[in-house]
Amino acid sequence: MPRKVAVIGTGQTKTKMRRTDVDFPGLVHEAVSRALEDAGITIKDIDAVVFGSSPEYFEGVNNPEKWCLDASGGFMKPQFRIHTGGTVGASTGIGGFYHVASGMYDIVLAVTGDKLSEGEVQYNLSTVYDPIFGRDMACGAPSAVAHQASRYMHKYGVTEEQTAVAAVQDRKHAQNNPYAQLQLDITVEDVMKSPPISSPIKLLDACPASDGAAAMVFAVEEKAEKMCRRPAWVRAVSAIAETANYAYRDWSEPIALIKAAKKCYAACGIDNPRKQLDVIEMYDAFSPQMLIWAESLGLCERGDGGKFIESGAASMEGDIPINPSGGVLSANTIGATAMVRQVEVCLQVMSKADKRQVDEASWGLAHGWGGGIQFHTVMVVSSEKP
């Protein structure tokens, strides 16, 4: 039986297009310091460190866990790196949970991030494709997701105006989040008129590239209760991968996410996620993905994502707010992005989300996506102890 584990502190940096005041280890140190302060502990209290970052080409330094060892707080402690592409932030959080749940360590720090401004992101992303088949047609993230959107919208008759609602909503929510990079006041018409990047994806349907890091402190039951007034209990985690070749898959129906969600719901006794969950943070790097992920999480019927988002159900005033933080469309460091989803739902159930707080949120779900599309992660947290 895994031990009961809670998050007792989180930290994140303000995301920006370019931070020239710190190097990458400096960003890592900033996130860790904030998480330790939030938890009310020092690095001496940490038993082990789990470090995450994306492809080495982003920062141009191989083995970044070595580069960032001191900054991550890993000196004379067990420290290792997790890397699962865009999912890495979530995988790092899940890795922190595993460390404590397994009984190996009592208090574990998980930290992850990226400094995308230092390299050529889209070129570097092309190096994650198979060199024999795929790399010649590699075209960065927007064109890959454009295929997903093209398939999805064709299959279900979803319109660009409908997906634009997600782009508007995330940017509106971001206005309440001091850590967000983009806090835009835009309309569906603005999105429709923004320059096309890779049809049907337009500029305002796309996430920015950011510099930033995030960190979380996981503690075993006895210590969490002693050290934290209202911890965020980790109620379920799931990380599922599907085939690596993305042209082998139907992206409009991501089977890995569907399975990950089902596993978590079963573990928590959730049979109506829309009703039983209070808040969701998801990895929608491009606006059509919010609709696809919402369907896959069981928030609406398959193909109804357009109507769901138009109804306002996922806004701060709706019955199941999605991305009170402003989501990935408002900041995307890649390395920290999926952990920020976990951090944000923890803040919600810990009642520490300030202006972006969802009233009486006690159950939250964080989703992560990445790795050239094949990885999906889900973490469910609650203020209610298991």
Place this chain on the structure above:
Amino acid sequence: MMAEEKYGVMKGHIGDAPYNWTTGKTAGRLLQEFRDNRKFVGFKCPGCGKVYFPAKDICGECYVPLEEEPVEVGPEGEVISYTIVREANPESPAEAPYVLGMVKLDGADTAVIGLLLAGDKDVQVGMRVKPEWKEERMGHFSDLEGFVSA
């Protein structure tokens, strides 16, 4: 040819650093067919019966090696999704704007991404396409110029 180069080696680079990637069994055979016969061949999974094109050596779902004997697929196929790319990056396959299509060849159960050469005027999901091959072929994915309307 050295024994370890049985299935071919593809030269490439990341930035300025050169690489020599071994193609593996099925991809090596498939690229040989590109070069010598301007043909598409897929490989069947003995477990689920799925025909993979392009193929790697293993069916991840059944976790068994694909059959050794290739199966001819295409040459025509259907566009299952597409995108008109307006912003290129240094490794893009063409000058922007260009059209990328995900094409499921007849007889294959998986899809391949290629350039749709007709331009963006008439492209739509469901359209039938056929391949256009380069005159000079070297057993590389780029031997396939792209697809045009069938």
